[in-house]
Amino acid sequence: xxxxxxxxxxxxxxxxxxxxxxxxxxxxxxxxxxxxxxxxxxxxxxxxxxxxxxxxxxxxxxxxxxxxxxxxxxxxxxxxxxxxxxxxxxxxxxxxxxxxxxxxxxxxxxxxxxxxxxxxxxxxxxxxxxxxxxxxxxxxxxxxxxxxxxxxxxxxxxxxxxxxxxxxxxxxxxxxxxxxxxxxxxxxxxxxxxxxxxxxxxxxxxxxxxxxxxxxxxxxxxxxxxxxxxxxxxxxxxxxxxxxxxxxxxxxxxxxxxxxxxxxxxxxxxxxxxxxxxxxxxxxxxxxxxxxxxxxxxxxxxxxxxxxxxxxxxxxxxxxxxxxxxxxxxxxxxxxxxxxxxxxxxxxxxxxxxxxxxxxxxxxxxxxxxxxxxxxxxxxxxxxxxxxxxxxxxxxxxxxxxxxxxxxxxxxxxxxxxxxxxxxxxxxxxxxxxxxxxxxxxxxxxxxxxxxxxxxxxxxxxxxxxxxxxxxxxxxxxxxxxxxxxxxxxxxxxxxxxxxxxxxxxxxxxxxxxxxxxxxxxxxxxxxxxxxxxxxxxxxxxxxxxxxxxxxxxxxxxxxxxxxxxxxxxxxxxxxxxxx
Numbered sequence: 001x002x003x004x005x006x007x008x009x010x011x012x013x014x015x016x017x018x019x020x021x022x023x024x025x026x027x028x029x030x031x032x033x034x035x036x037x038x039x040x041x042x043x044x045x046x047x048x049x050x051x052x053x054x055x056x057x058x059x060x061x062x063x064x065x066x067x068x069x070x071x072x073x074x075x076x077x078x079x080x081x082x083x084x085x086x087x088x089x090x091x092x093x094x095x096x097x098x099x100x101x102x103x104x105x106x107x108x109x110x111x112x113x114x115x116x117x118x119x120x121x122x123x124x125x126x127x128x129x130x131x132x133x134x135x136x137x138x139x140x141x142x143x144x145x146x147x148x149x150x151x152x153x154x155x156x157x158x159x160x161x162x163x164x165x166x167x168x169x170x171x172x173x174x175x176x177x178x179x180x181x182x183x184x185x186x187x188x189x190x191x192x193x194x195x196x197x198x199x200x201x202x203x204x205x206x207x208x209x210x211x212x213x214x215x216x217x218x219x220x221x222x223x224x225x226x227x228x229x230x231x232x233x234x235x236x237x238x239x240x241x242x243x244x245x246x247x248x249x250x251x252x253x254x255x256x257x258x259x260x261x262x263x264x265x266x267x268x269x270x271x272x273x274x275x276x277x278x279x280x281x282x283x284x285x286x287x288x289x290x291x292x293x294x295x296x297x298x299x300x301x302x303x304x305x306x307x308x309x310x311x312x313x314x315x316x317x318x319x320x321x322x323x324x325x326x327x328x329x330x331x332x333x334x335x336x337x338x339x340x341x342x343x344x345x346x347x348x349x350x351x352x353x354x355x356x357x358x359x360x361x362x363x364x365x366x367x368x369x370x371x372x373x374x375x376x377x378x379x380x381x382x383x384x385x386x387x388x389x390x391x392x393x394x395x396x397x398x399x400x401x402x403x404x405x406x407x408x409x410x411x412x413x414x415x416x417x418x419x420x421x422x423x424x425x426x427x428x429x430x431x432x433x434x435x436x437x438x439x440x441x442x443x444x445x446x447x448x449x450x451x452x453x454x455x456x457x458x459x460x461x462x463x464x465x466x467x468x469x470x471x472x473x474x475x476x477x478x479x480x481x482x483x484x485x486x487x488x489x490x491x492x493x494x495x496x497x498x499x500x501x502x503x504x505x506x507x508x509x510x511x512x513x514x515x516x517x518x519x520x521x522x523x524x525x526x527x528x529x530x531x532x533x534x535x536x537x538x539x540x541x542x543x544x545x546x547x548x549x550x551x552x553x554x555x556x557x558x559x560x561x562x563x564x565x566x567x568x569x570x571x572x573x574x575x576x577x578x579x580x
Contacts, residue, residue, distance in 0.1 A: 003037065003039050004040070006040045006043075010040075011037075011054075011057030012060070013433055014035070014064060014432075014436055015035045015037075017033050018032055018065065019066060019068070020032070021069060021099060022066050022067060022069065023066075023102075023116060023119070024064060024065030024066055026065075026069070026116065027106075027112075027113055027116035027117065028065075028432045029231070029431065030426070030429060031230075034426065035429065036429035036430050036433060037433045038430065038433075041356055041361060041362075042356055043057075046434075046439065046491075050439065050469050052493075060436060060437070062495060063117055063118070063119070064117075064436050065116070065117060069098050069099045071102060073121065073124060075096040075126040075127060076169060077096065077170075081127075081147060081149065082094060082096070082127055085127065085129055085171070088129075088131075088136050088139050088140055088143070089129050089136050089140075093129060093131070093132070093178065095127070095128045095129075095130075096126070096127050096128075100128045100174075101125055101126075101128055101172075103128075103157075103174075104128055104152075104154035104164065104172045104174050105121065105123055105165065105166060105172075106123075107157060107158065107162060107164050108158050109442065110440050110442035111162070111497055111504065111527070112162070112165075113432075114435075114494075114495065114497035114500055115497045117435070117495075118497060120497060122167070123168075123169075124166065124169065125166040125170060125171060126169045126170055127170075127171055128173075128174050129171060129173050130174050130179075131178060131179055132178035132179060134263065137179075137296050137298050138268060138298075140171070141265060141295065141296055142265075144556060145265040145556055148554060148556065149170045149556065150556055150560075151171050151173070151296070151557055151558070152164060152166040152171065152172045152173070152292070152558055153172070153173045153296055153297075153558070154176070155175050155176075155196065155232070155233035155235045155236035156199060156200075156232035156233040156236050157176075158226075158231050158232045160442075160522055161240075161519075161522055161523050161524055162525045162526040162561075163240065163291055163523055163524075163526065163558075163562070164525075165525075167526065167560030168559050168560050170556075173296065175196060176233075179195045179196065180195055180198045180233075181195050181198070182194050182206060183195065184301075185213075185216070187216045187217065190220070190303060190305070191273075191301050191302065191303060191304060192206075192207065192220075192222075192301070192302055193259075193301040194234055194302070195298065195299060196233065196235025196238070196296075196297045196298055197233050197235060198233060198234045198235075199231070199232070199233055200224070200226070200228075200231075200232050200233070200234070201229065203234060204222060207220040207221055208221065218306060219306075220304040220305060221304065221306075221307040222250075222302060222305070223244065223250030223251075223256065224237060224242075224246070224247075224250065225244040225245045225246050226244045227245065227424065227425060229425050234300055234302070235297045238257055238288055238297060239289065239291045239292055239523070240291060240521070240523030240524075240525075241288055242522075245342055245344075245424060245477060246341040246387065247478045248333075248339050248343040248384075248479050248480075249341035249386075249387050249388065250305065250341065253288070254285060255303075256302050257300060257301070257302060258284075258301040258302060258303055259272060259284065259300075259301040260284060260288070260297060260300055261299040262294065262295040262296060262298065263295055263298055264294055264296075264551045264557070265295065265552045265553075265554070266550070269294075269295065269551075271284045271287065272284075273301055289523070289563075290547075290563070291523055291524065291558060291563055293548060293552065293557055293562045293565055294557060295551055295557055308388065308390075311390045311393040311394075312385050312387055313393050313396070313397035313414075315384060315400060315401065315404075315413075315414060315417060316381065316382065316383035316384075316412040316413065316415070316416035317382045317404040317411055318351075318369060318374050318379050318380070318410050319380045319382065319407060320373060320375075320379060320380075321379075321380065322347050322348055324380075324407045324408055324409075325380035325382060326345070326450075328382070328403055328404055328406070328407035328409060329343070329345050329479065329484070330450050331406075331407075332399070332400055332404075333479050333480060335399060337395065337399040338392055338395060340384045340396050340397070341386055341388075342383070342384035342385050342417075342477075343384045343478075343479045344382070344420075344475055345381075345382045346380060346381045346382070346474070347380060347473065348377050348378055348380060349377065349473050349474070351381040352376055352377055353473055354381055354420075355416075358419035358423070374410065381416065382409065383416050383417040383420055385414075385417055386400075434491075438493055438495040439494075440490075440493070440500065441489065441490070441491045442489070442490060443487060443488065443522075444487075444490075444504075444507050444511070445486065445487040445488065445519065446485065446511045446518065446519065447517035447520035448483050448486055448517075449482055450482065450483050452515060452516070453476075453483065453484065453486065456486060456511075456515070456516045459514040460474075460507065460511055461474065462510070463507055463509070463510035464488060464490050464510075467503055469492070469493065470490055470491065470492040471489075471491040471492070472488060472489070472491075473489045473490075474487065474488050475487050485520035485521065486516070487520075490507075509531075509573065512534060518531055524562070524564065525563075526560055526562055528564075529563060529567050531573045532563060533564050533567075533574070534572060534574040534575040535575065544563060544565060545565065548565050
């Protein structure tokens with residue numbers, strides 16, 4: 001990436017690509033040729049907060065993972081099983097190599113990154129398979145069930161909840177290589193059906209090129225753009241109930257999915273494809289969020305939308321306080337004038353960081369903000385853009401402007417939003433750069449109502465701040481007339497996996513005790529599993545158990561605590577059941 005040259009000392013950032021057979025090529029985020037590191041003003045701010053000096057950044061005192069992957073942990077899979085898998089997917093699509101097994105062992109939470117850097121391998125599959133057709137996955141599931149072999153699925157690998165970790169070994173299906181094809185495009189219904197391993201960029205490129213590829217009348221978009229967009233899969237979005245940065249207009253993935261197909265231990269499960277039904281509990285919604293615990297998602301039919309980026313209206317406003325900003329955001333969502341596509345409001349601490357990250361601190365605007373009473377660590381940044389038909393998009397932006405002005409918001413034009421867009425998918429690259437020097441960045445998020453938002457914000461930040469010298473930023477980025485998500489980012493000095501797990505657990509405790517939903521869009525995985533029954537209630541969680549026992553009574557599908565299903569009683573974190 002392009003960053004202005006440092007005037008003073010510049011740390012020894014790792015700017016060269018990691019060797020393709022190295023540990024770093026697995027644990028670092030994204031494109032091996034892309035690097036992102038802090039500009040000089042951010043570097044100086046971090047030094048001050050973390051009480052560090054230039055000497056701390058002159059050399060590495062920890063492993064940065066450039067050495068070749070060599071595990072010396074042999075596969076435990078019986079050769080007869082491997083031979084059978086080769087018959088199903090072909091010899092070239094079966095691997096027991098060290099690199100391939102490690103590449104699907106962990107996700108991208110800080111706990112995963114630190115364990116990888118410490119060469120701590122708590123979980124490894126015994127064999128990795130690369131299926132190309134749904135029929136192959138159906139045969140693999142059937143074989144694993146008959147032979148009592150645990151089965152896991154690796155989509156894009158961006159899980160931050162230990163969702164893909166093969167804690168009991170067995171088989172991991174890597175969907176990236178072959179399982180990424182378009183099955184059907186239907187312009188009349190405005191739908192597309194794809195294999196679950198389809199990546200975000202490939203799906204969006206396909207829809208944008210619909211005129212050329214499908215002889216369509218116009219270009220289309222899926223409207224689903226999580227921050228992990230470049231390295232996440234459609235299947236991952238669906239099974240975790242994910243959300244994209246444009247979800248305030250397009251909806252979360254459960255609003256976009258029309259139908260699904262699963263390979264389960266009891267056979268193939270296909271949901272119907274109608275936009276609305278009154279035919280009992282909705283099977284589509286029952287299967288979404290199951291995170292592979294009921295079976296393997298193979299095919300998904302998605303709603304698609306007309307692609308009209310020329311109608312986009314960008315905006316950004318600054319408010320004097322978090323209270324004023326929250327009140328404005330609530331009215332924007334409740335005024336029934338339509339919703340913007342991106343709708344992002346940062347609290348005081350995140351605003352301070354954002355204005356530096358997106359270079360506002362280097363413009364004359366920064367001085368003007370203080371002159372007009374928008375003070376650092378009090379002011380709050382709101383930005384976004386509208387999508388849709390030209391008149392609709394313009395009208396939504398007009399009403400946002402009117403409401404922002406009513407609550408004392410000052411327009412920063414579309415400049416800040418454009419700066420945010422440039423980095424919206426590559427900010428995760430910063431984590432690897434900082435973690436080389438023991439500075440950890442990670443995220444947590446939860447769902448709240450407008451009525452309890454401020455209390456949850458205070459309660460969770462208080463626990464995050466119990467770790468000294470920690471940056472804790474918060475924003476809402478997925479909003480509704482009844483509430484929003486709160487997304488917490490913490491940056492702290494930390495390089496030990498167990499220390500991270502303890503800190504992370506304390507934040508989950510705080511979210512649960514605050515009364516917020518445990519997750520808005522990251523899912524539950526195995527990491528959040530111990531908290532889920534306490535959040536839902538014992539009777540309510542029993543529905544999940546009943547479904548698991550129906551689909552997978554042997555507990556072979558993504559076992560090891562996924563959505564709390566086989567968590568030991570003594571490891572569960574209770575709250576609501578304690579007062580029932």
